[in-house]
Amino acid sequence: MTTIIYVELQKIFRKWRTYIGFIAIGVLAPIVQIALYYEGSGYVNHVTRGLQDSFFMSGNLFNGYLIGYIILQALYIHIPFLIVLVGGDLLAGEATSGTYRMLLTRPVSRFTLVTGKFLAGAIYVFLLLAFLFLVSVVGSLLIFGTGELITIKGKLIIFAADDVLWRFLSAYGFAFISMTTILAVSFFFSSMVENAIGPIMGTMALIIILLILSVIPIDALHEARKFYFTSYMGGWNGFFTDPLEFTDILRDAGVLLLHIFGLYGLTTYIFIKKDILS
Amino acid sequence: MDSEKIIEVRSLTKKFKNLTAVNNLDLNVYKGDVFGFLGPNGAGKSTTIRMLLSLIKPNYGDIRIFGKPLIQYRKDILRRIGAIVEKPDFYLYLSAYRNLEILARISGADTSKKKIMEMLELVGLAKRYNSKVKTFSHGMKQRLGIAQALLHDPELIILDEPTTGLDPQGMKEIRDLIRHLSIEKGKTVFLSSHILREVEIIATRMIIINKGTTLVEGTVEELLKSDTMQVTVSVDDTEKAKSIIDLTGWQNNLKHIEKNDLLFELPTKEVADLNKHLVTNDIKVNSLVPVRSLEDFFLKITEGVSK
Numbered sequence: 327m328t329t330i331i332y333v334e335l336q337k338i339f340r341k342w343r344t345y346i347g348f349i350a351i352g353v354l355a356p357i358v359q360i361a362l363y364y365e366g367s368g369y370v371n372h373v374t375r376g377l378q379d380s381f382f383m384s385g386n387l388f389n390g391y392l393i394g395y396i397i398l399q400a401l402y403i404h405i406p407f408l409i410v411l412v413g414g415d416l417l418a419g420e421a422t423s424g425t426y427r428m429l430l431t432r433p434v435s436r437f438t439l440v441t442g443k444f445l446a447g448a449i450y451v452f453l454l455l456a457f458l459f460l461v462s463v464v465g466s467l468l469i470f471g472t473g474e475l476i477t478i479k480g481k482l483i484i485f486a487a488d489d490v491l492w493r494f495l496s497a498y499g500f501a502f503i504s505m506t507t508i509l510a511v512s513f514f515f516s517s518m519v520e521n522a523i524g525p526i527m528g529t530m531a532l533i534i535i536l537l538i539l540s541v542i543p544i545d546a547l548h549e550a551r552k553f554y555f556t557s558y559m560g561g562w563n564g565f566f567t568d569p570l571e572f573t574d575i576l577r578d579a580g581v582l583l584l585h586i587f588g589l590y591g592l593t594t595y596i597f598i599k600k601d602i603l604s
Numbered sequence: 605m606d607s608e609k610i611i612e613v614r615s616l617t618k619k620f621k622n623l624t625a626v627n628n629l630d631l632n633v634y635k636g637d638v639f640g641f642l643g644p645n646g647a648g649k650s651t652t653i654r655m656l657l658s659l660i661k662p663n664y665g666d667i668r669i670f671g672k673p674l675i676q677y678r679k680d681i682l683r684r685i686g687a688i689v690e691k692p693d694f695y696l697y698l699s700a701y702r703n704l705e706i707l708a709r710i711s712g713a714d715t716s717k718k719k720i721m722e723m724l725e726l727v728g729l730a731k732r733y734n735s736k737v738k739t740f741s742h743g744m745k746q747r748l749g750i751a752q753a754l755l756h757d758p759e760l761i762i763l764d765e766p767t768t769g770l771d772p773q774g775m776k777e778i779r780d781l782i783r784h785l786s787i788e789k790g791k792t793v794f795l796s797s798h799i800l801r802e803v804e805i806i807a808t809r810m811i812i813i814n815k816g817t818t819l820v821e822g823t824v825e826e827l828l829k830s831d832t833m834q835v836t837v838s839v840d841d842t843e844k845a846k847s848i849i850d851l852t853g854w855q856n857n858l859k860h861i862e863k864n865d866l867l868f869e870l871p872t873k874e875v876a877d878l879n880k881h882l883v884t885n886d887i888k889v890n891s892l893v894p895v896r897s898l899e900d901f902f903l904k905i906t907e908g909v910s911k
Contacts, residue, residue, distance in 0.1 A: 333706050340697055424693030428752065431657045432710040433683040602659035 330434065330442025331449070338412060338450055347408030347454050351401065355461040358397050359469060362388075369396075390467030391475040391490045395566070397462035402501070402560070405454070406508040406533055412450050413512030414525035416443045417597065421520035421604040430602055440597045444513055444590055451505045459498050477566045485568070493565045500562035500579060507555055507582045508533070510589035517593045520604050555585050607634040609671065610760055610792045611656065616665035618651050618816075625651040627816035629665070633760075633794055633809070638786045640803035640810030640824065641796040644906050648816035649796050650690060653764050656794075657687055669760070683712065686758035688766055692749025696738035700729055700748055703737060704755060713756035723751040728777075742769035750778065754785075761785060762794045767802060775802070782806055804898035814906050827901065834859075834895040835875055837866045840888040848885045854878055864890070 338344050362369065367388050417440070420426045429439065475485040475493075485493065511532065515525035536556040539547050551557045561578030564571040611633035618626040626648040633639045643649050654660040656667060658678050667674040669681045694703045701720055708715045724730045727747035737745065746769050753761055763782070767775040783806055785791040797803050803810060804824060811821040820827055839845045842864055849855055849866070854874075860867040870878065875892065882889050 329709055329712075333709055336702075336706065337695060337698075340695075340702075342697075423696065424691070425695060427659060427689040427693065428707060429710070430659055431682060431685070431687050431689065432707065433679045433712065434710055435679060599661075601661060602654065 327438055327442055327445075330438055331446050334416075334443050334446030335449060338446055341415075343411050343415070344450065346411055347405075348457055350404075350408060351454070351458050351461055354401060355397050355458070355465065358400065359393060359462075359466060362393055362396065363469065388470065389473030389475075389487075390463065390465075390470040391473065391487075391494070393466035393470055394459075394463035394494060395475060395477060397466070398458070398497070398501075401458065401462075402562075403537075405458070405501075405505060406559075407530055408454065409451055409505050409508045410512040410526050410529040413447050413509040414516050414529060415522040416447050416513055417516040417593075418519050418522040418525055419516075422522055424604055426602045426604055436598045437594060440517075440594050444509075444593070447509045447513060448506050451509055452502055455498055455501055455505060459494070463494055475566075479563060479567060483566070483568050485566075497562040497565045500565065500575065503579050503582050503586070504559040504562070507559065507585045507589075510586045510593075511555075514589040514593045517596045517600070555582065558582050607636065609633070610635050610637070610669065611639075611794065612666075612668040612671075613652075613656075614666045616652065616655060616662050616667065618648075618655060618660060618662050625816055626655070626662070629813065629816060629818055631811050631818065631821060633792060635792055636786065636790060637809050638782060638793045638795060638807045640807030641794060641813075642798075642800065642803060642810060642902060643813040645798075647814045649813065650764065651816075652813070653687075653689055653762060653794075653796060656762060657685070657689060658682070659689065683756070684759045685762060686753035686756065686760075687762040687764075688746075688749040688753050689762075689764050691742075691765075691768070692745050692752070694737040694745065694748060694752075697736060699734050699736055700724060700740070701733040703748065704752055707752050708755045711756040720755075723755055724748075726754070726781075727751045743771065743774055746770055747774070750781070758791070760792045760794065764796045765798065766795070767797065767799060775799075779806055800898045800902055812902060812906065819906065824898070832869060833872045833875070834867065834869045834900070836891075836893045836895055837868060837878070837882070837889060838864050838891040838893070839866065839882065840864070840890065842866065845882060845887045848882065848887065852881065854881075867895070 369388070420429060430436065472487050474487050475490045477483050477485070508529065512525050512529040515528045516522065519525060533556060536554040540551050540554060540557060542548075558578040558581045561575050561582075564575040564578070609632055611631065613629060613631045616626055616629040617624070629648070629652060641649055641652070651660060655662050656669070656674070658674055670684060672681060674681055694700075695706070698706070701724070704720045704723060705715055708720065713719075721730055721733065724733050727750050729744060729747055729751065732740070732744070737748065740748065746766065750763075750766060753763065766782075767778050770778060779802060782793055782795065786793055786806075786808075795803065795807060807824050809821075809823050810827065812819045837845075842861060845866060846858070846861065849858055854868065854870060857868045857870040858866060859869050868878065875894075879889055879892055
């Protein structure tokens with residue numbers, strides 16, 4: 327298994343498209359950081375303007391944690407589109423290039439191969455999120471320093487500086503589950519076709535459709551939200567609430583994990599049964 | 605045949621919806637064979653090869669390789685097989701070296717630089733080891749395909765059209781390599797090719813299939829040796845020779861006359877008698893050339909079925 331994962335990572339990281347995600351994050355995060363460096367205090371004033379008449383605000387509220395939080399909020403919805411570029415290519419890419427024939431005539435089981443590919447994809451997801459954490463949180467802390475984190479989710483919450491880092495790490499842990507779900511969806515589509523464009527576009531279209539349906543203010547559609555996996559992907563926000571919405575977080579993570587294992591299982595079944603005609 | 609069976613296929617059948625690609629196919633490949641696998645386009649050759657390599661699952665039938673059932677011992681069997689299936693496709697964004705390294709790693713073979721360079725040297729690509737495969741011509745990819753098939757020193761080599769896209773020199777090199785692998789290394793080679801001359805030259809045994817079914821199977825020598833043959837008889841006086849032949853039962857065997865050549869189709873055992881008869885009647889026979897080839901045989905066999 328480790329051999330397959332090693333080989334698959336080599337293939338993933340020697341493709342140009344793999345770096346699109348890293349480049350996008352590497353460009354966008356610094357742009358947001360630079361913009362906030364000059365305009366950020368205005369943002370804090372805007373958020374706290376209702377309180378400034380009644381309370382005396384002290385300490386460094388405009389800090390690296392806030393910037394990291396803003397960047398995560400802004401990019402979170404777009405990261406899935408970077409994941410599908412790799413996930414959609416994992417199986418269909420082999421069919422397109424005709425390399426299935428060489429790969430599957432080697433002494434390796436189809437189960438090992440499909441599992442190795444999926445795990446390599448999950449490692450890519452982890453590295454992409456780790457890079458996002460490094461650039462947006464660590465980078466922002468280095469530029470703007472540490473301090474309390476101020477968030478608004480229905481109500482304004484200020485977290486003590488020593489109470490924030492674990493929340494970020496947990497939120498990124500949850501984000502890993504969310505993004506692995508996206509990987510599993512694109513991987514599943516990838517097993518059914520012989521061209522990577524289909525699963526990439528298909529997964530993107532599915533995410534967009536579900537997101538649009540989620541926000542249309544019609545009761546019937548609103549009720550159906552609980553059946554959309556996208557509805558559970560924002561569960562990481564629960565780590566920035568007080569008190570912690572632990573039950574909701576666990577429910578959301580559980581639903582996403584069920585999707586991951588279900589889709590991985592289906593993909594494996596399809597792949598093992600598949601006749602290689604490409 | 606006492607030799608060890610390397611491939612044993614029984615009643616192999618594969619259907620794609622309404623199309624029966626392979627129909628009740630039987631074949632045997634013995635240790636040390638260079639086994640020619642022939643058939644017209646759409647005969648079921650590639651489907652059969654894919655089933656031998658477990659890329660496609662048969663609907664019915666039994667495949668045993670190295671004496672073991674393929675389904676149960678897939679990994680063990682594939683460890684001992686090297687193959688090119690149709691055109692060799694590689695990861696175009698990787699170098700020739702990296703492609704081989706990846707495939708060697710998956711095969712559990714030696715991934716040392718020495719071994720991989722040795723393979724690239726064998727197929728004449730050592731100087732381009734670091735070039736991305738997307739810069740390779742079809743012929744170069746074909747050579748790299750041979751290299752990847754031999755990477756893990758397999759006992760059975762399955763080659764599907766291995767000389768496609770190669771120039772005459774390249775084709776000869778591959779033929780020589782196949783001979784070398786068979787005679788000096790003791791490998792068994794399963795060779796599918798549409799170049800009949802190639803099979804005729806290097807194969808020891810062969811099978812011709814059409815519409816997914818076996819037409820003939822045997823040694824090349826046996827199959828090409830049959831009761832009738834075509835022979836071109838070159839004589840000094842065509843007119844006189846014809847008048848002599850017209851007085852015999854061979855007049856119906858004379859198919860064509862061109863300059864000093866008379867083309868006969870007649871029972872093999874009568875060729876010597878024909879020669880003797882002409883010489884006895886003062887006809888100078890300069891040469892007697894059999895024109896039977898695998899191509900004629902192939903066409904005769906497959907056309908017979910088509911009709």
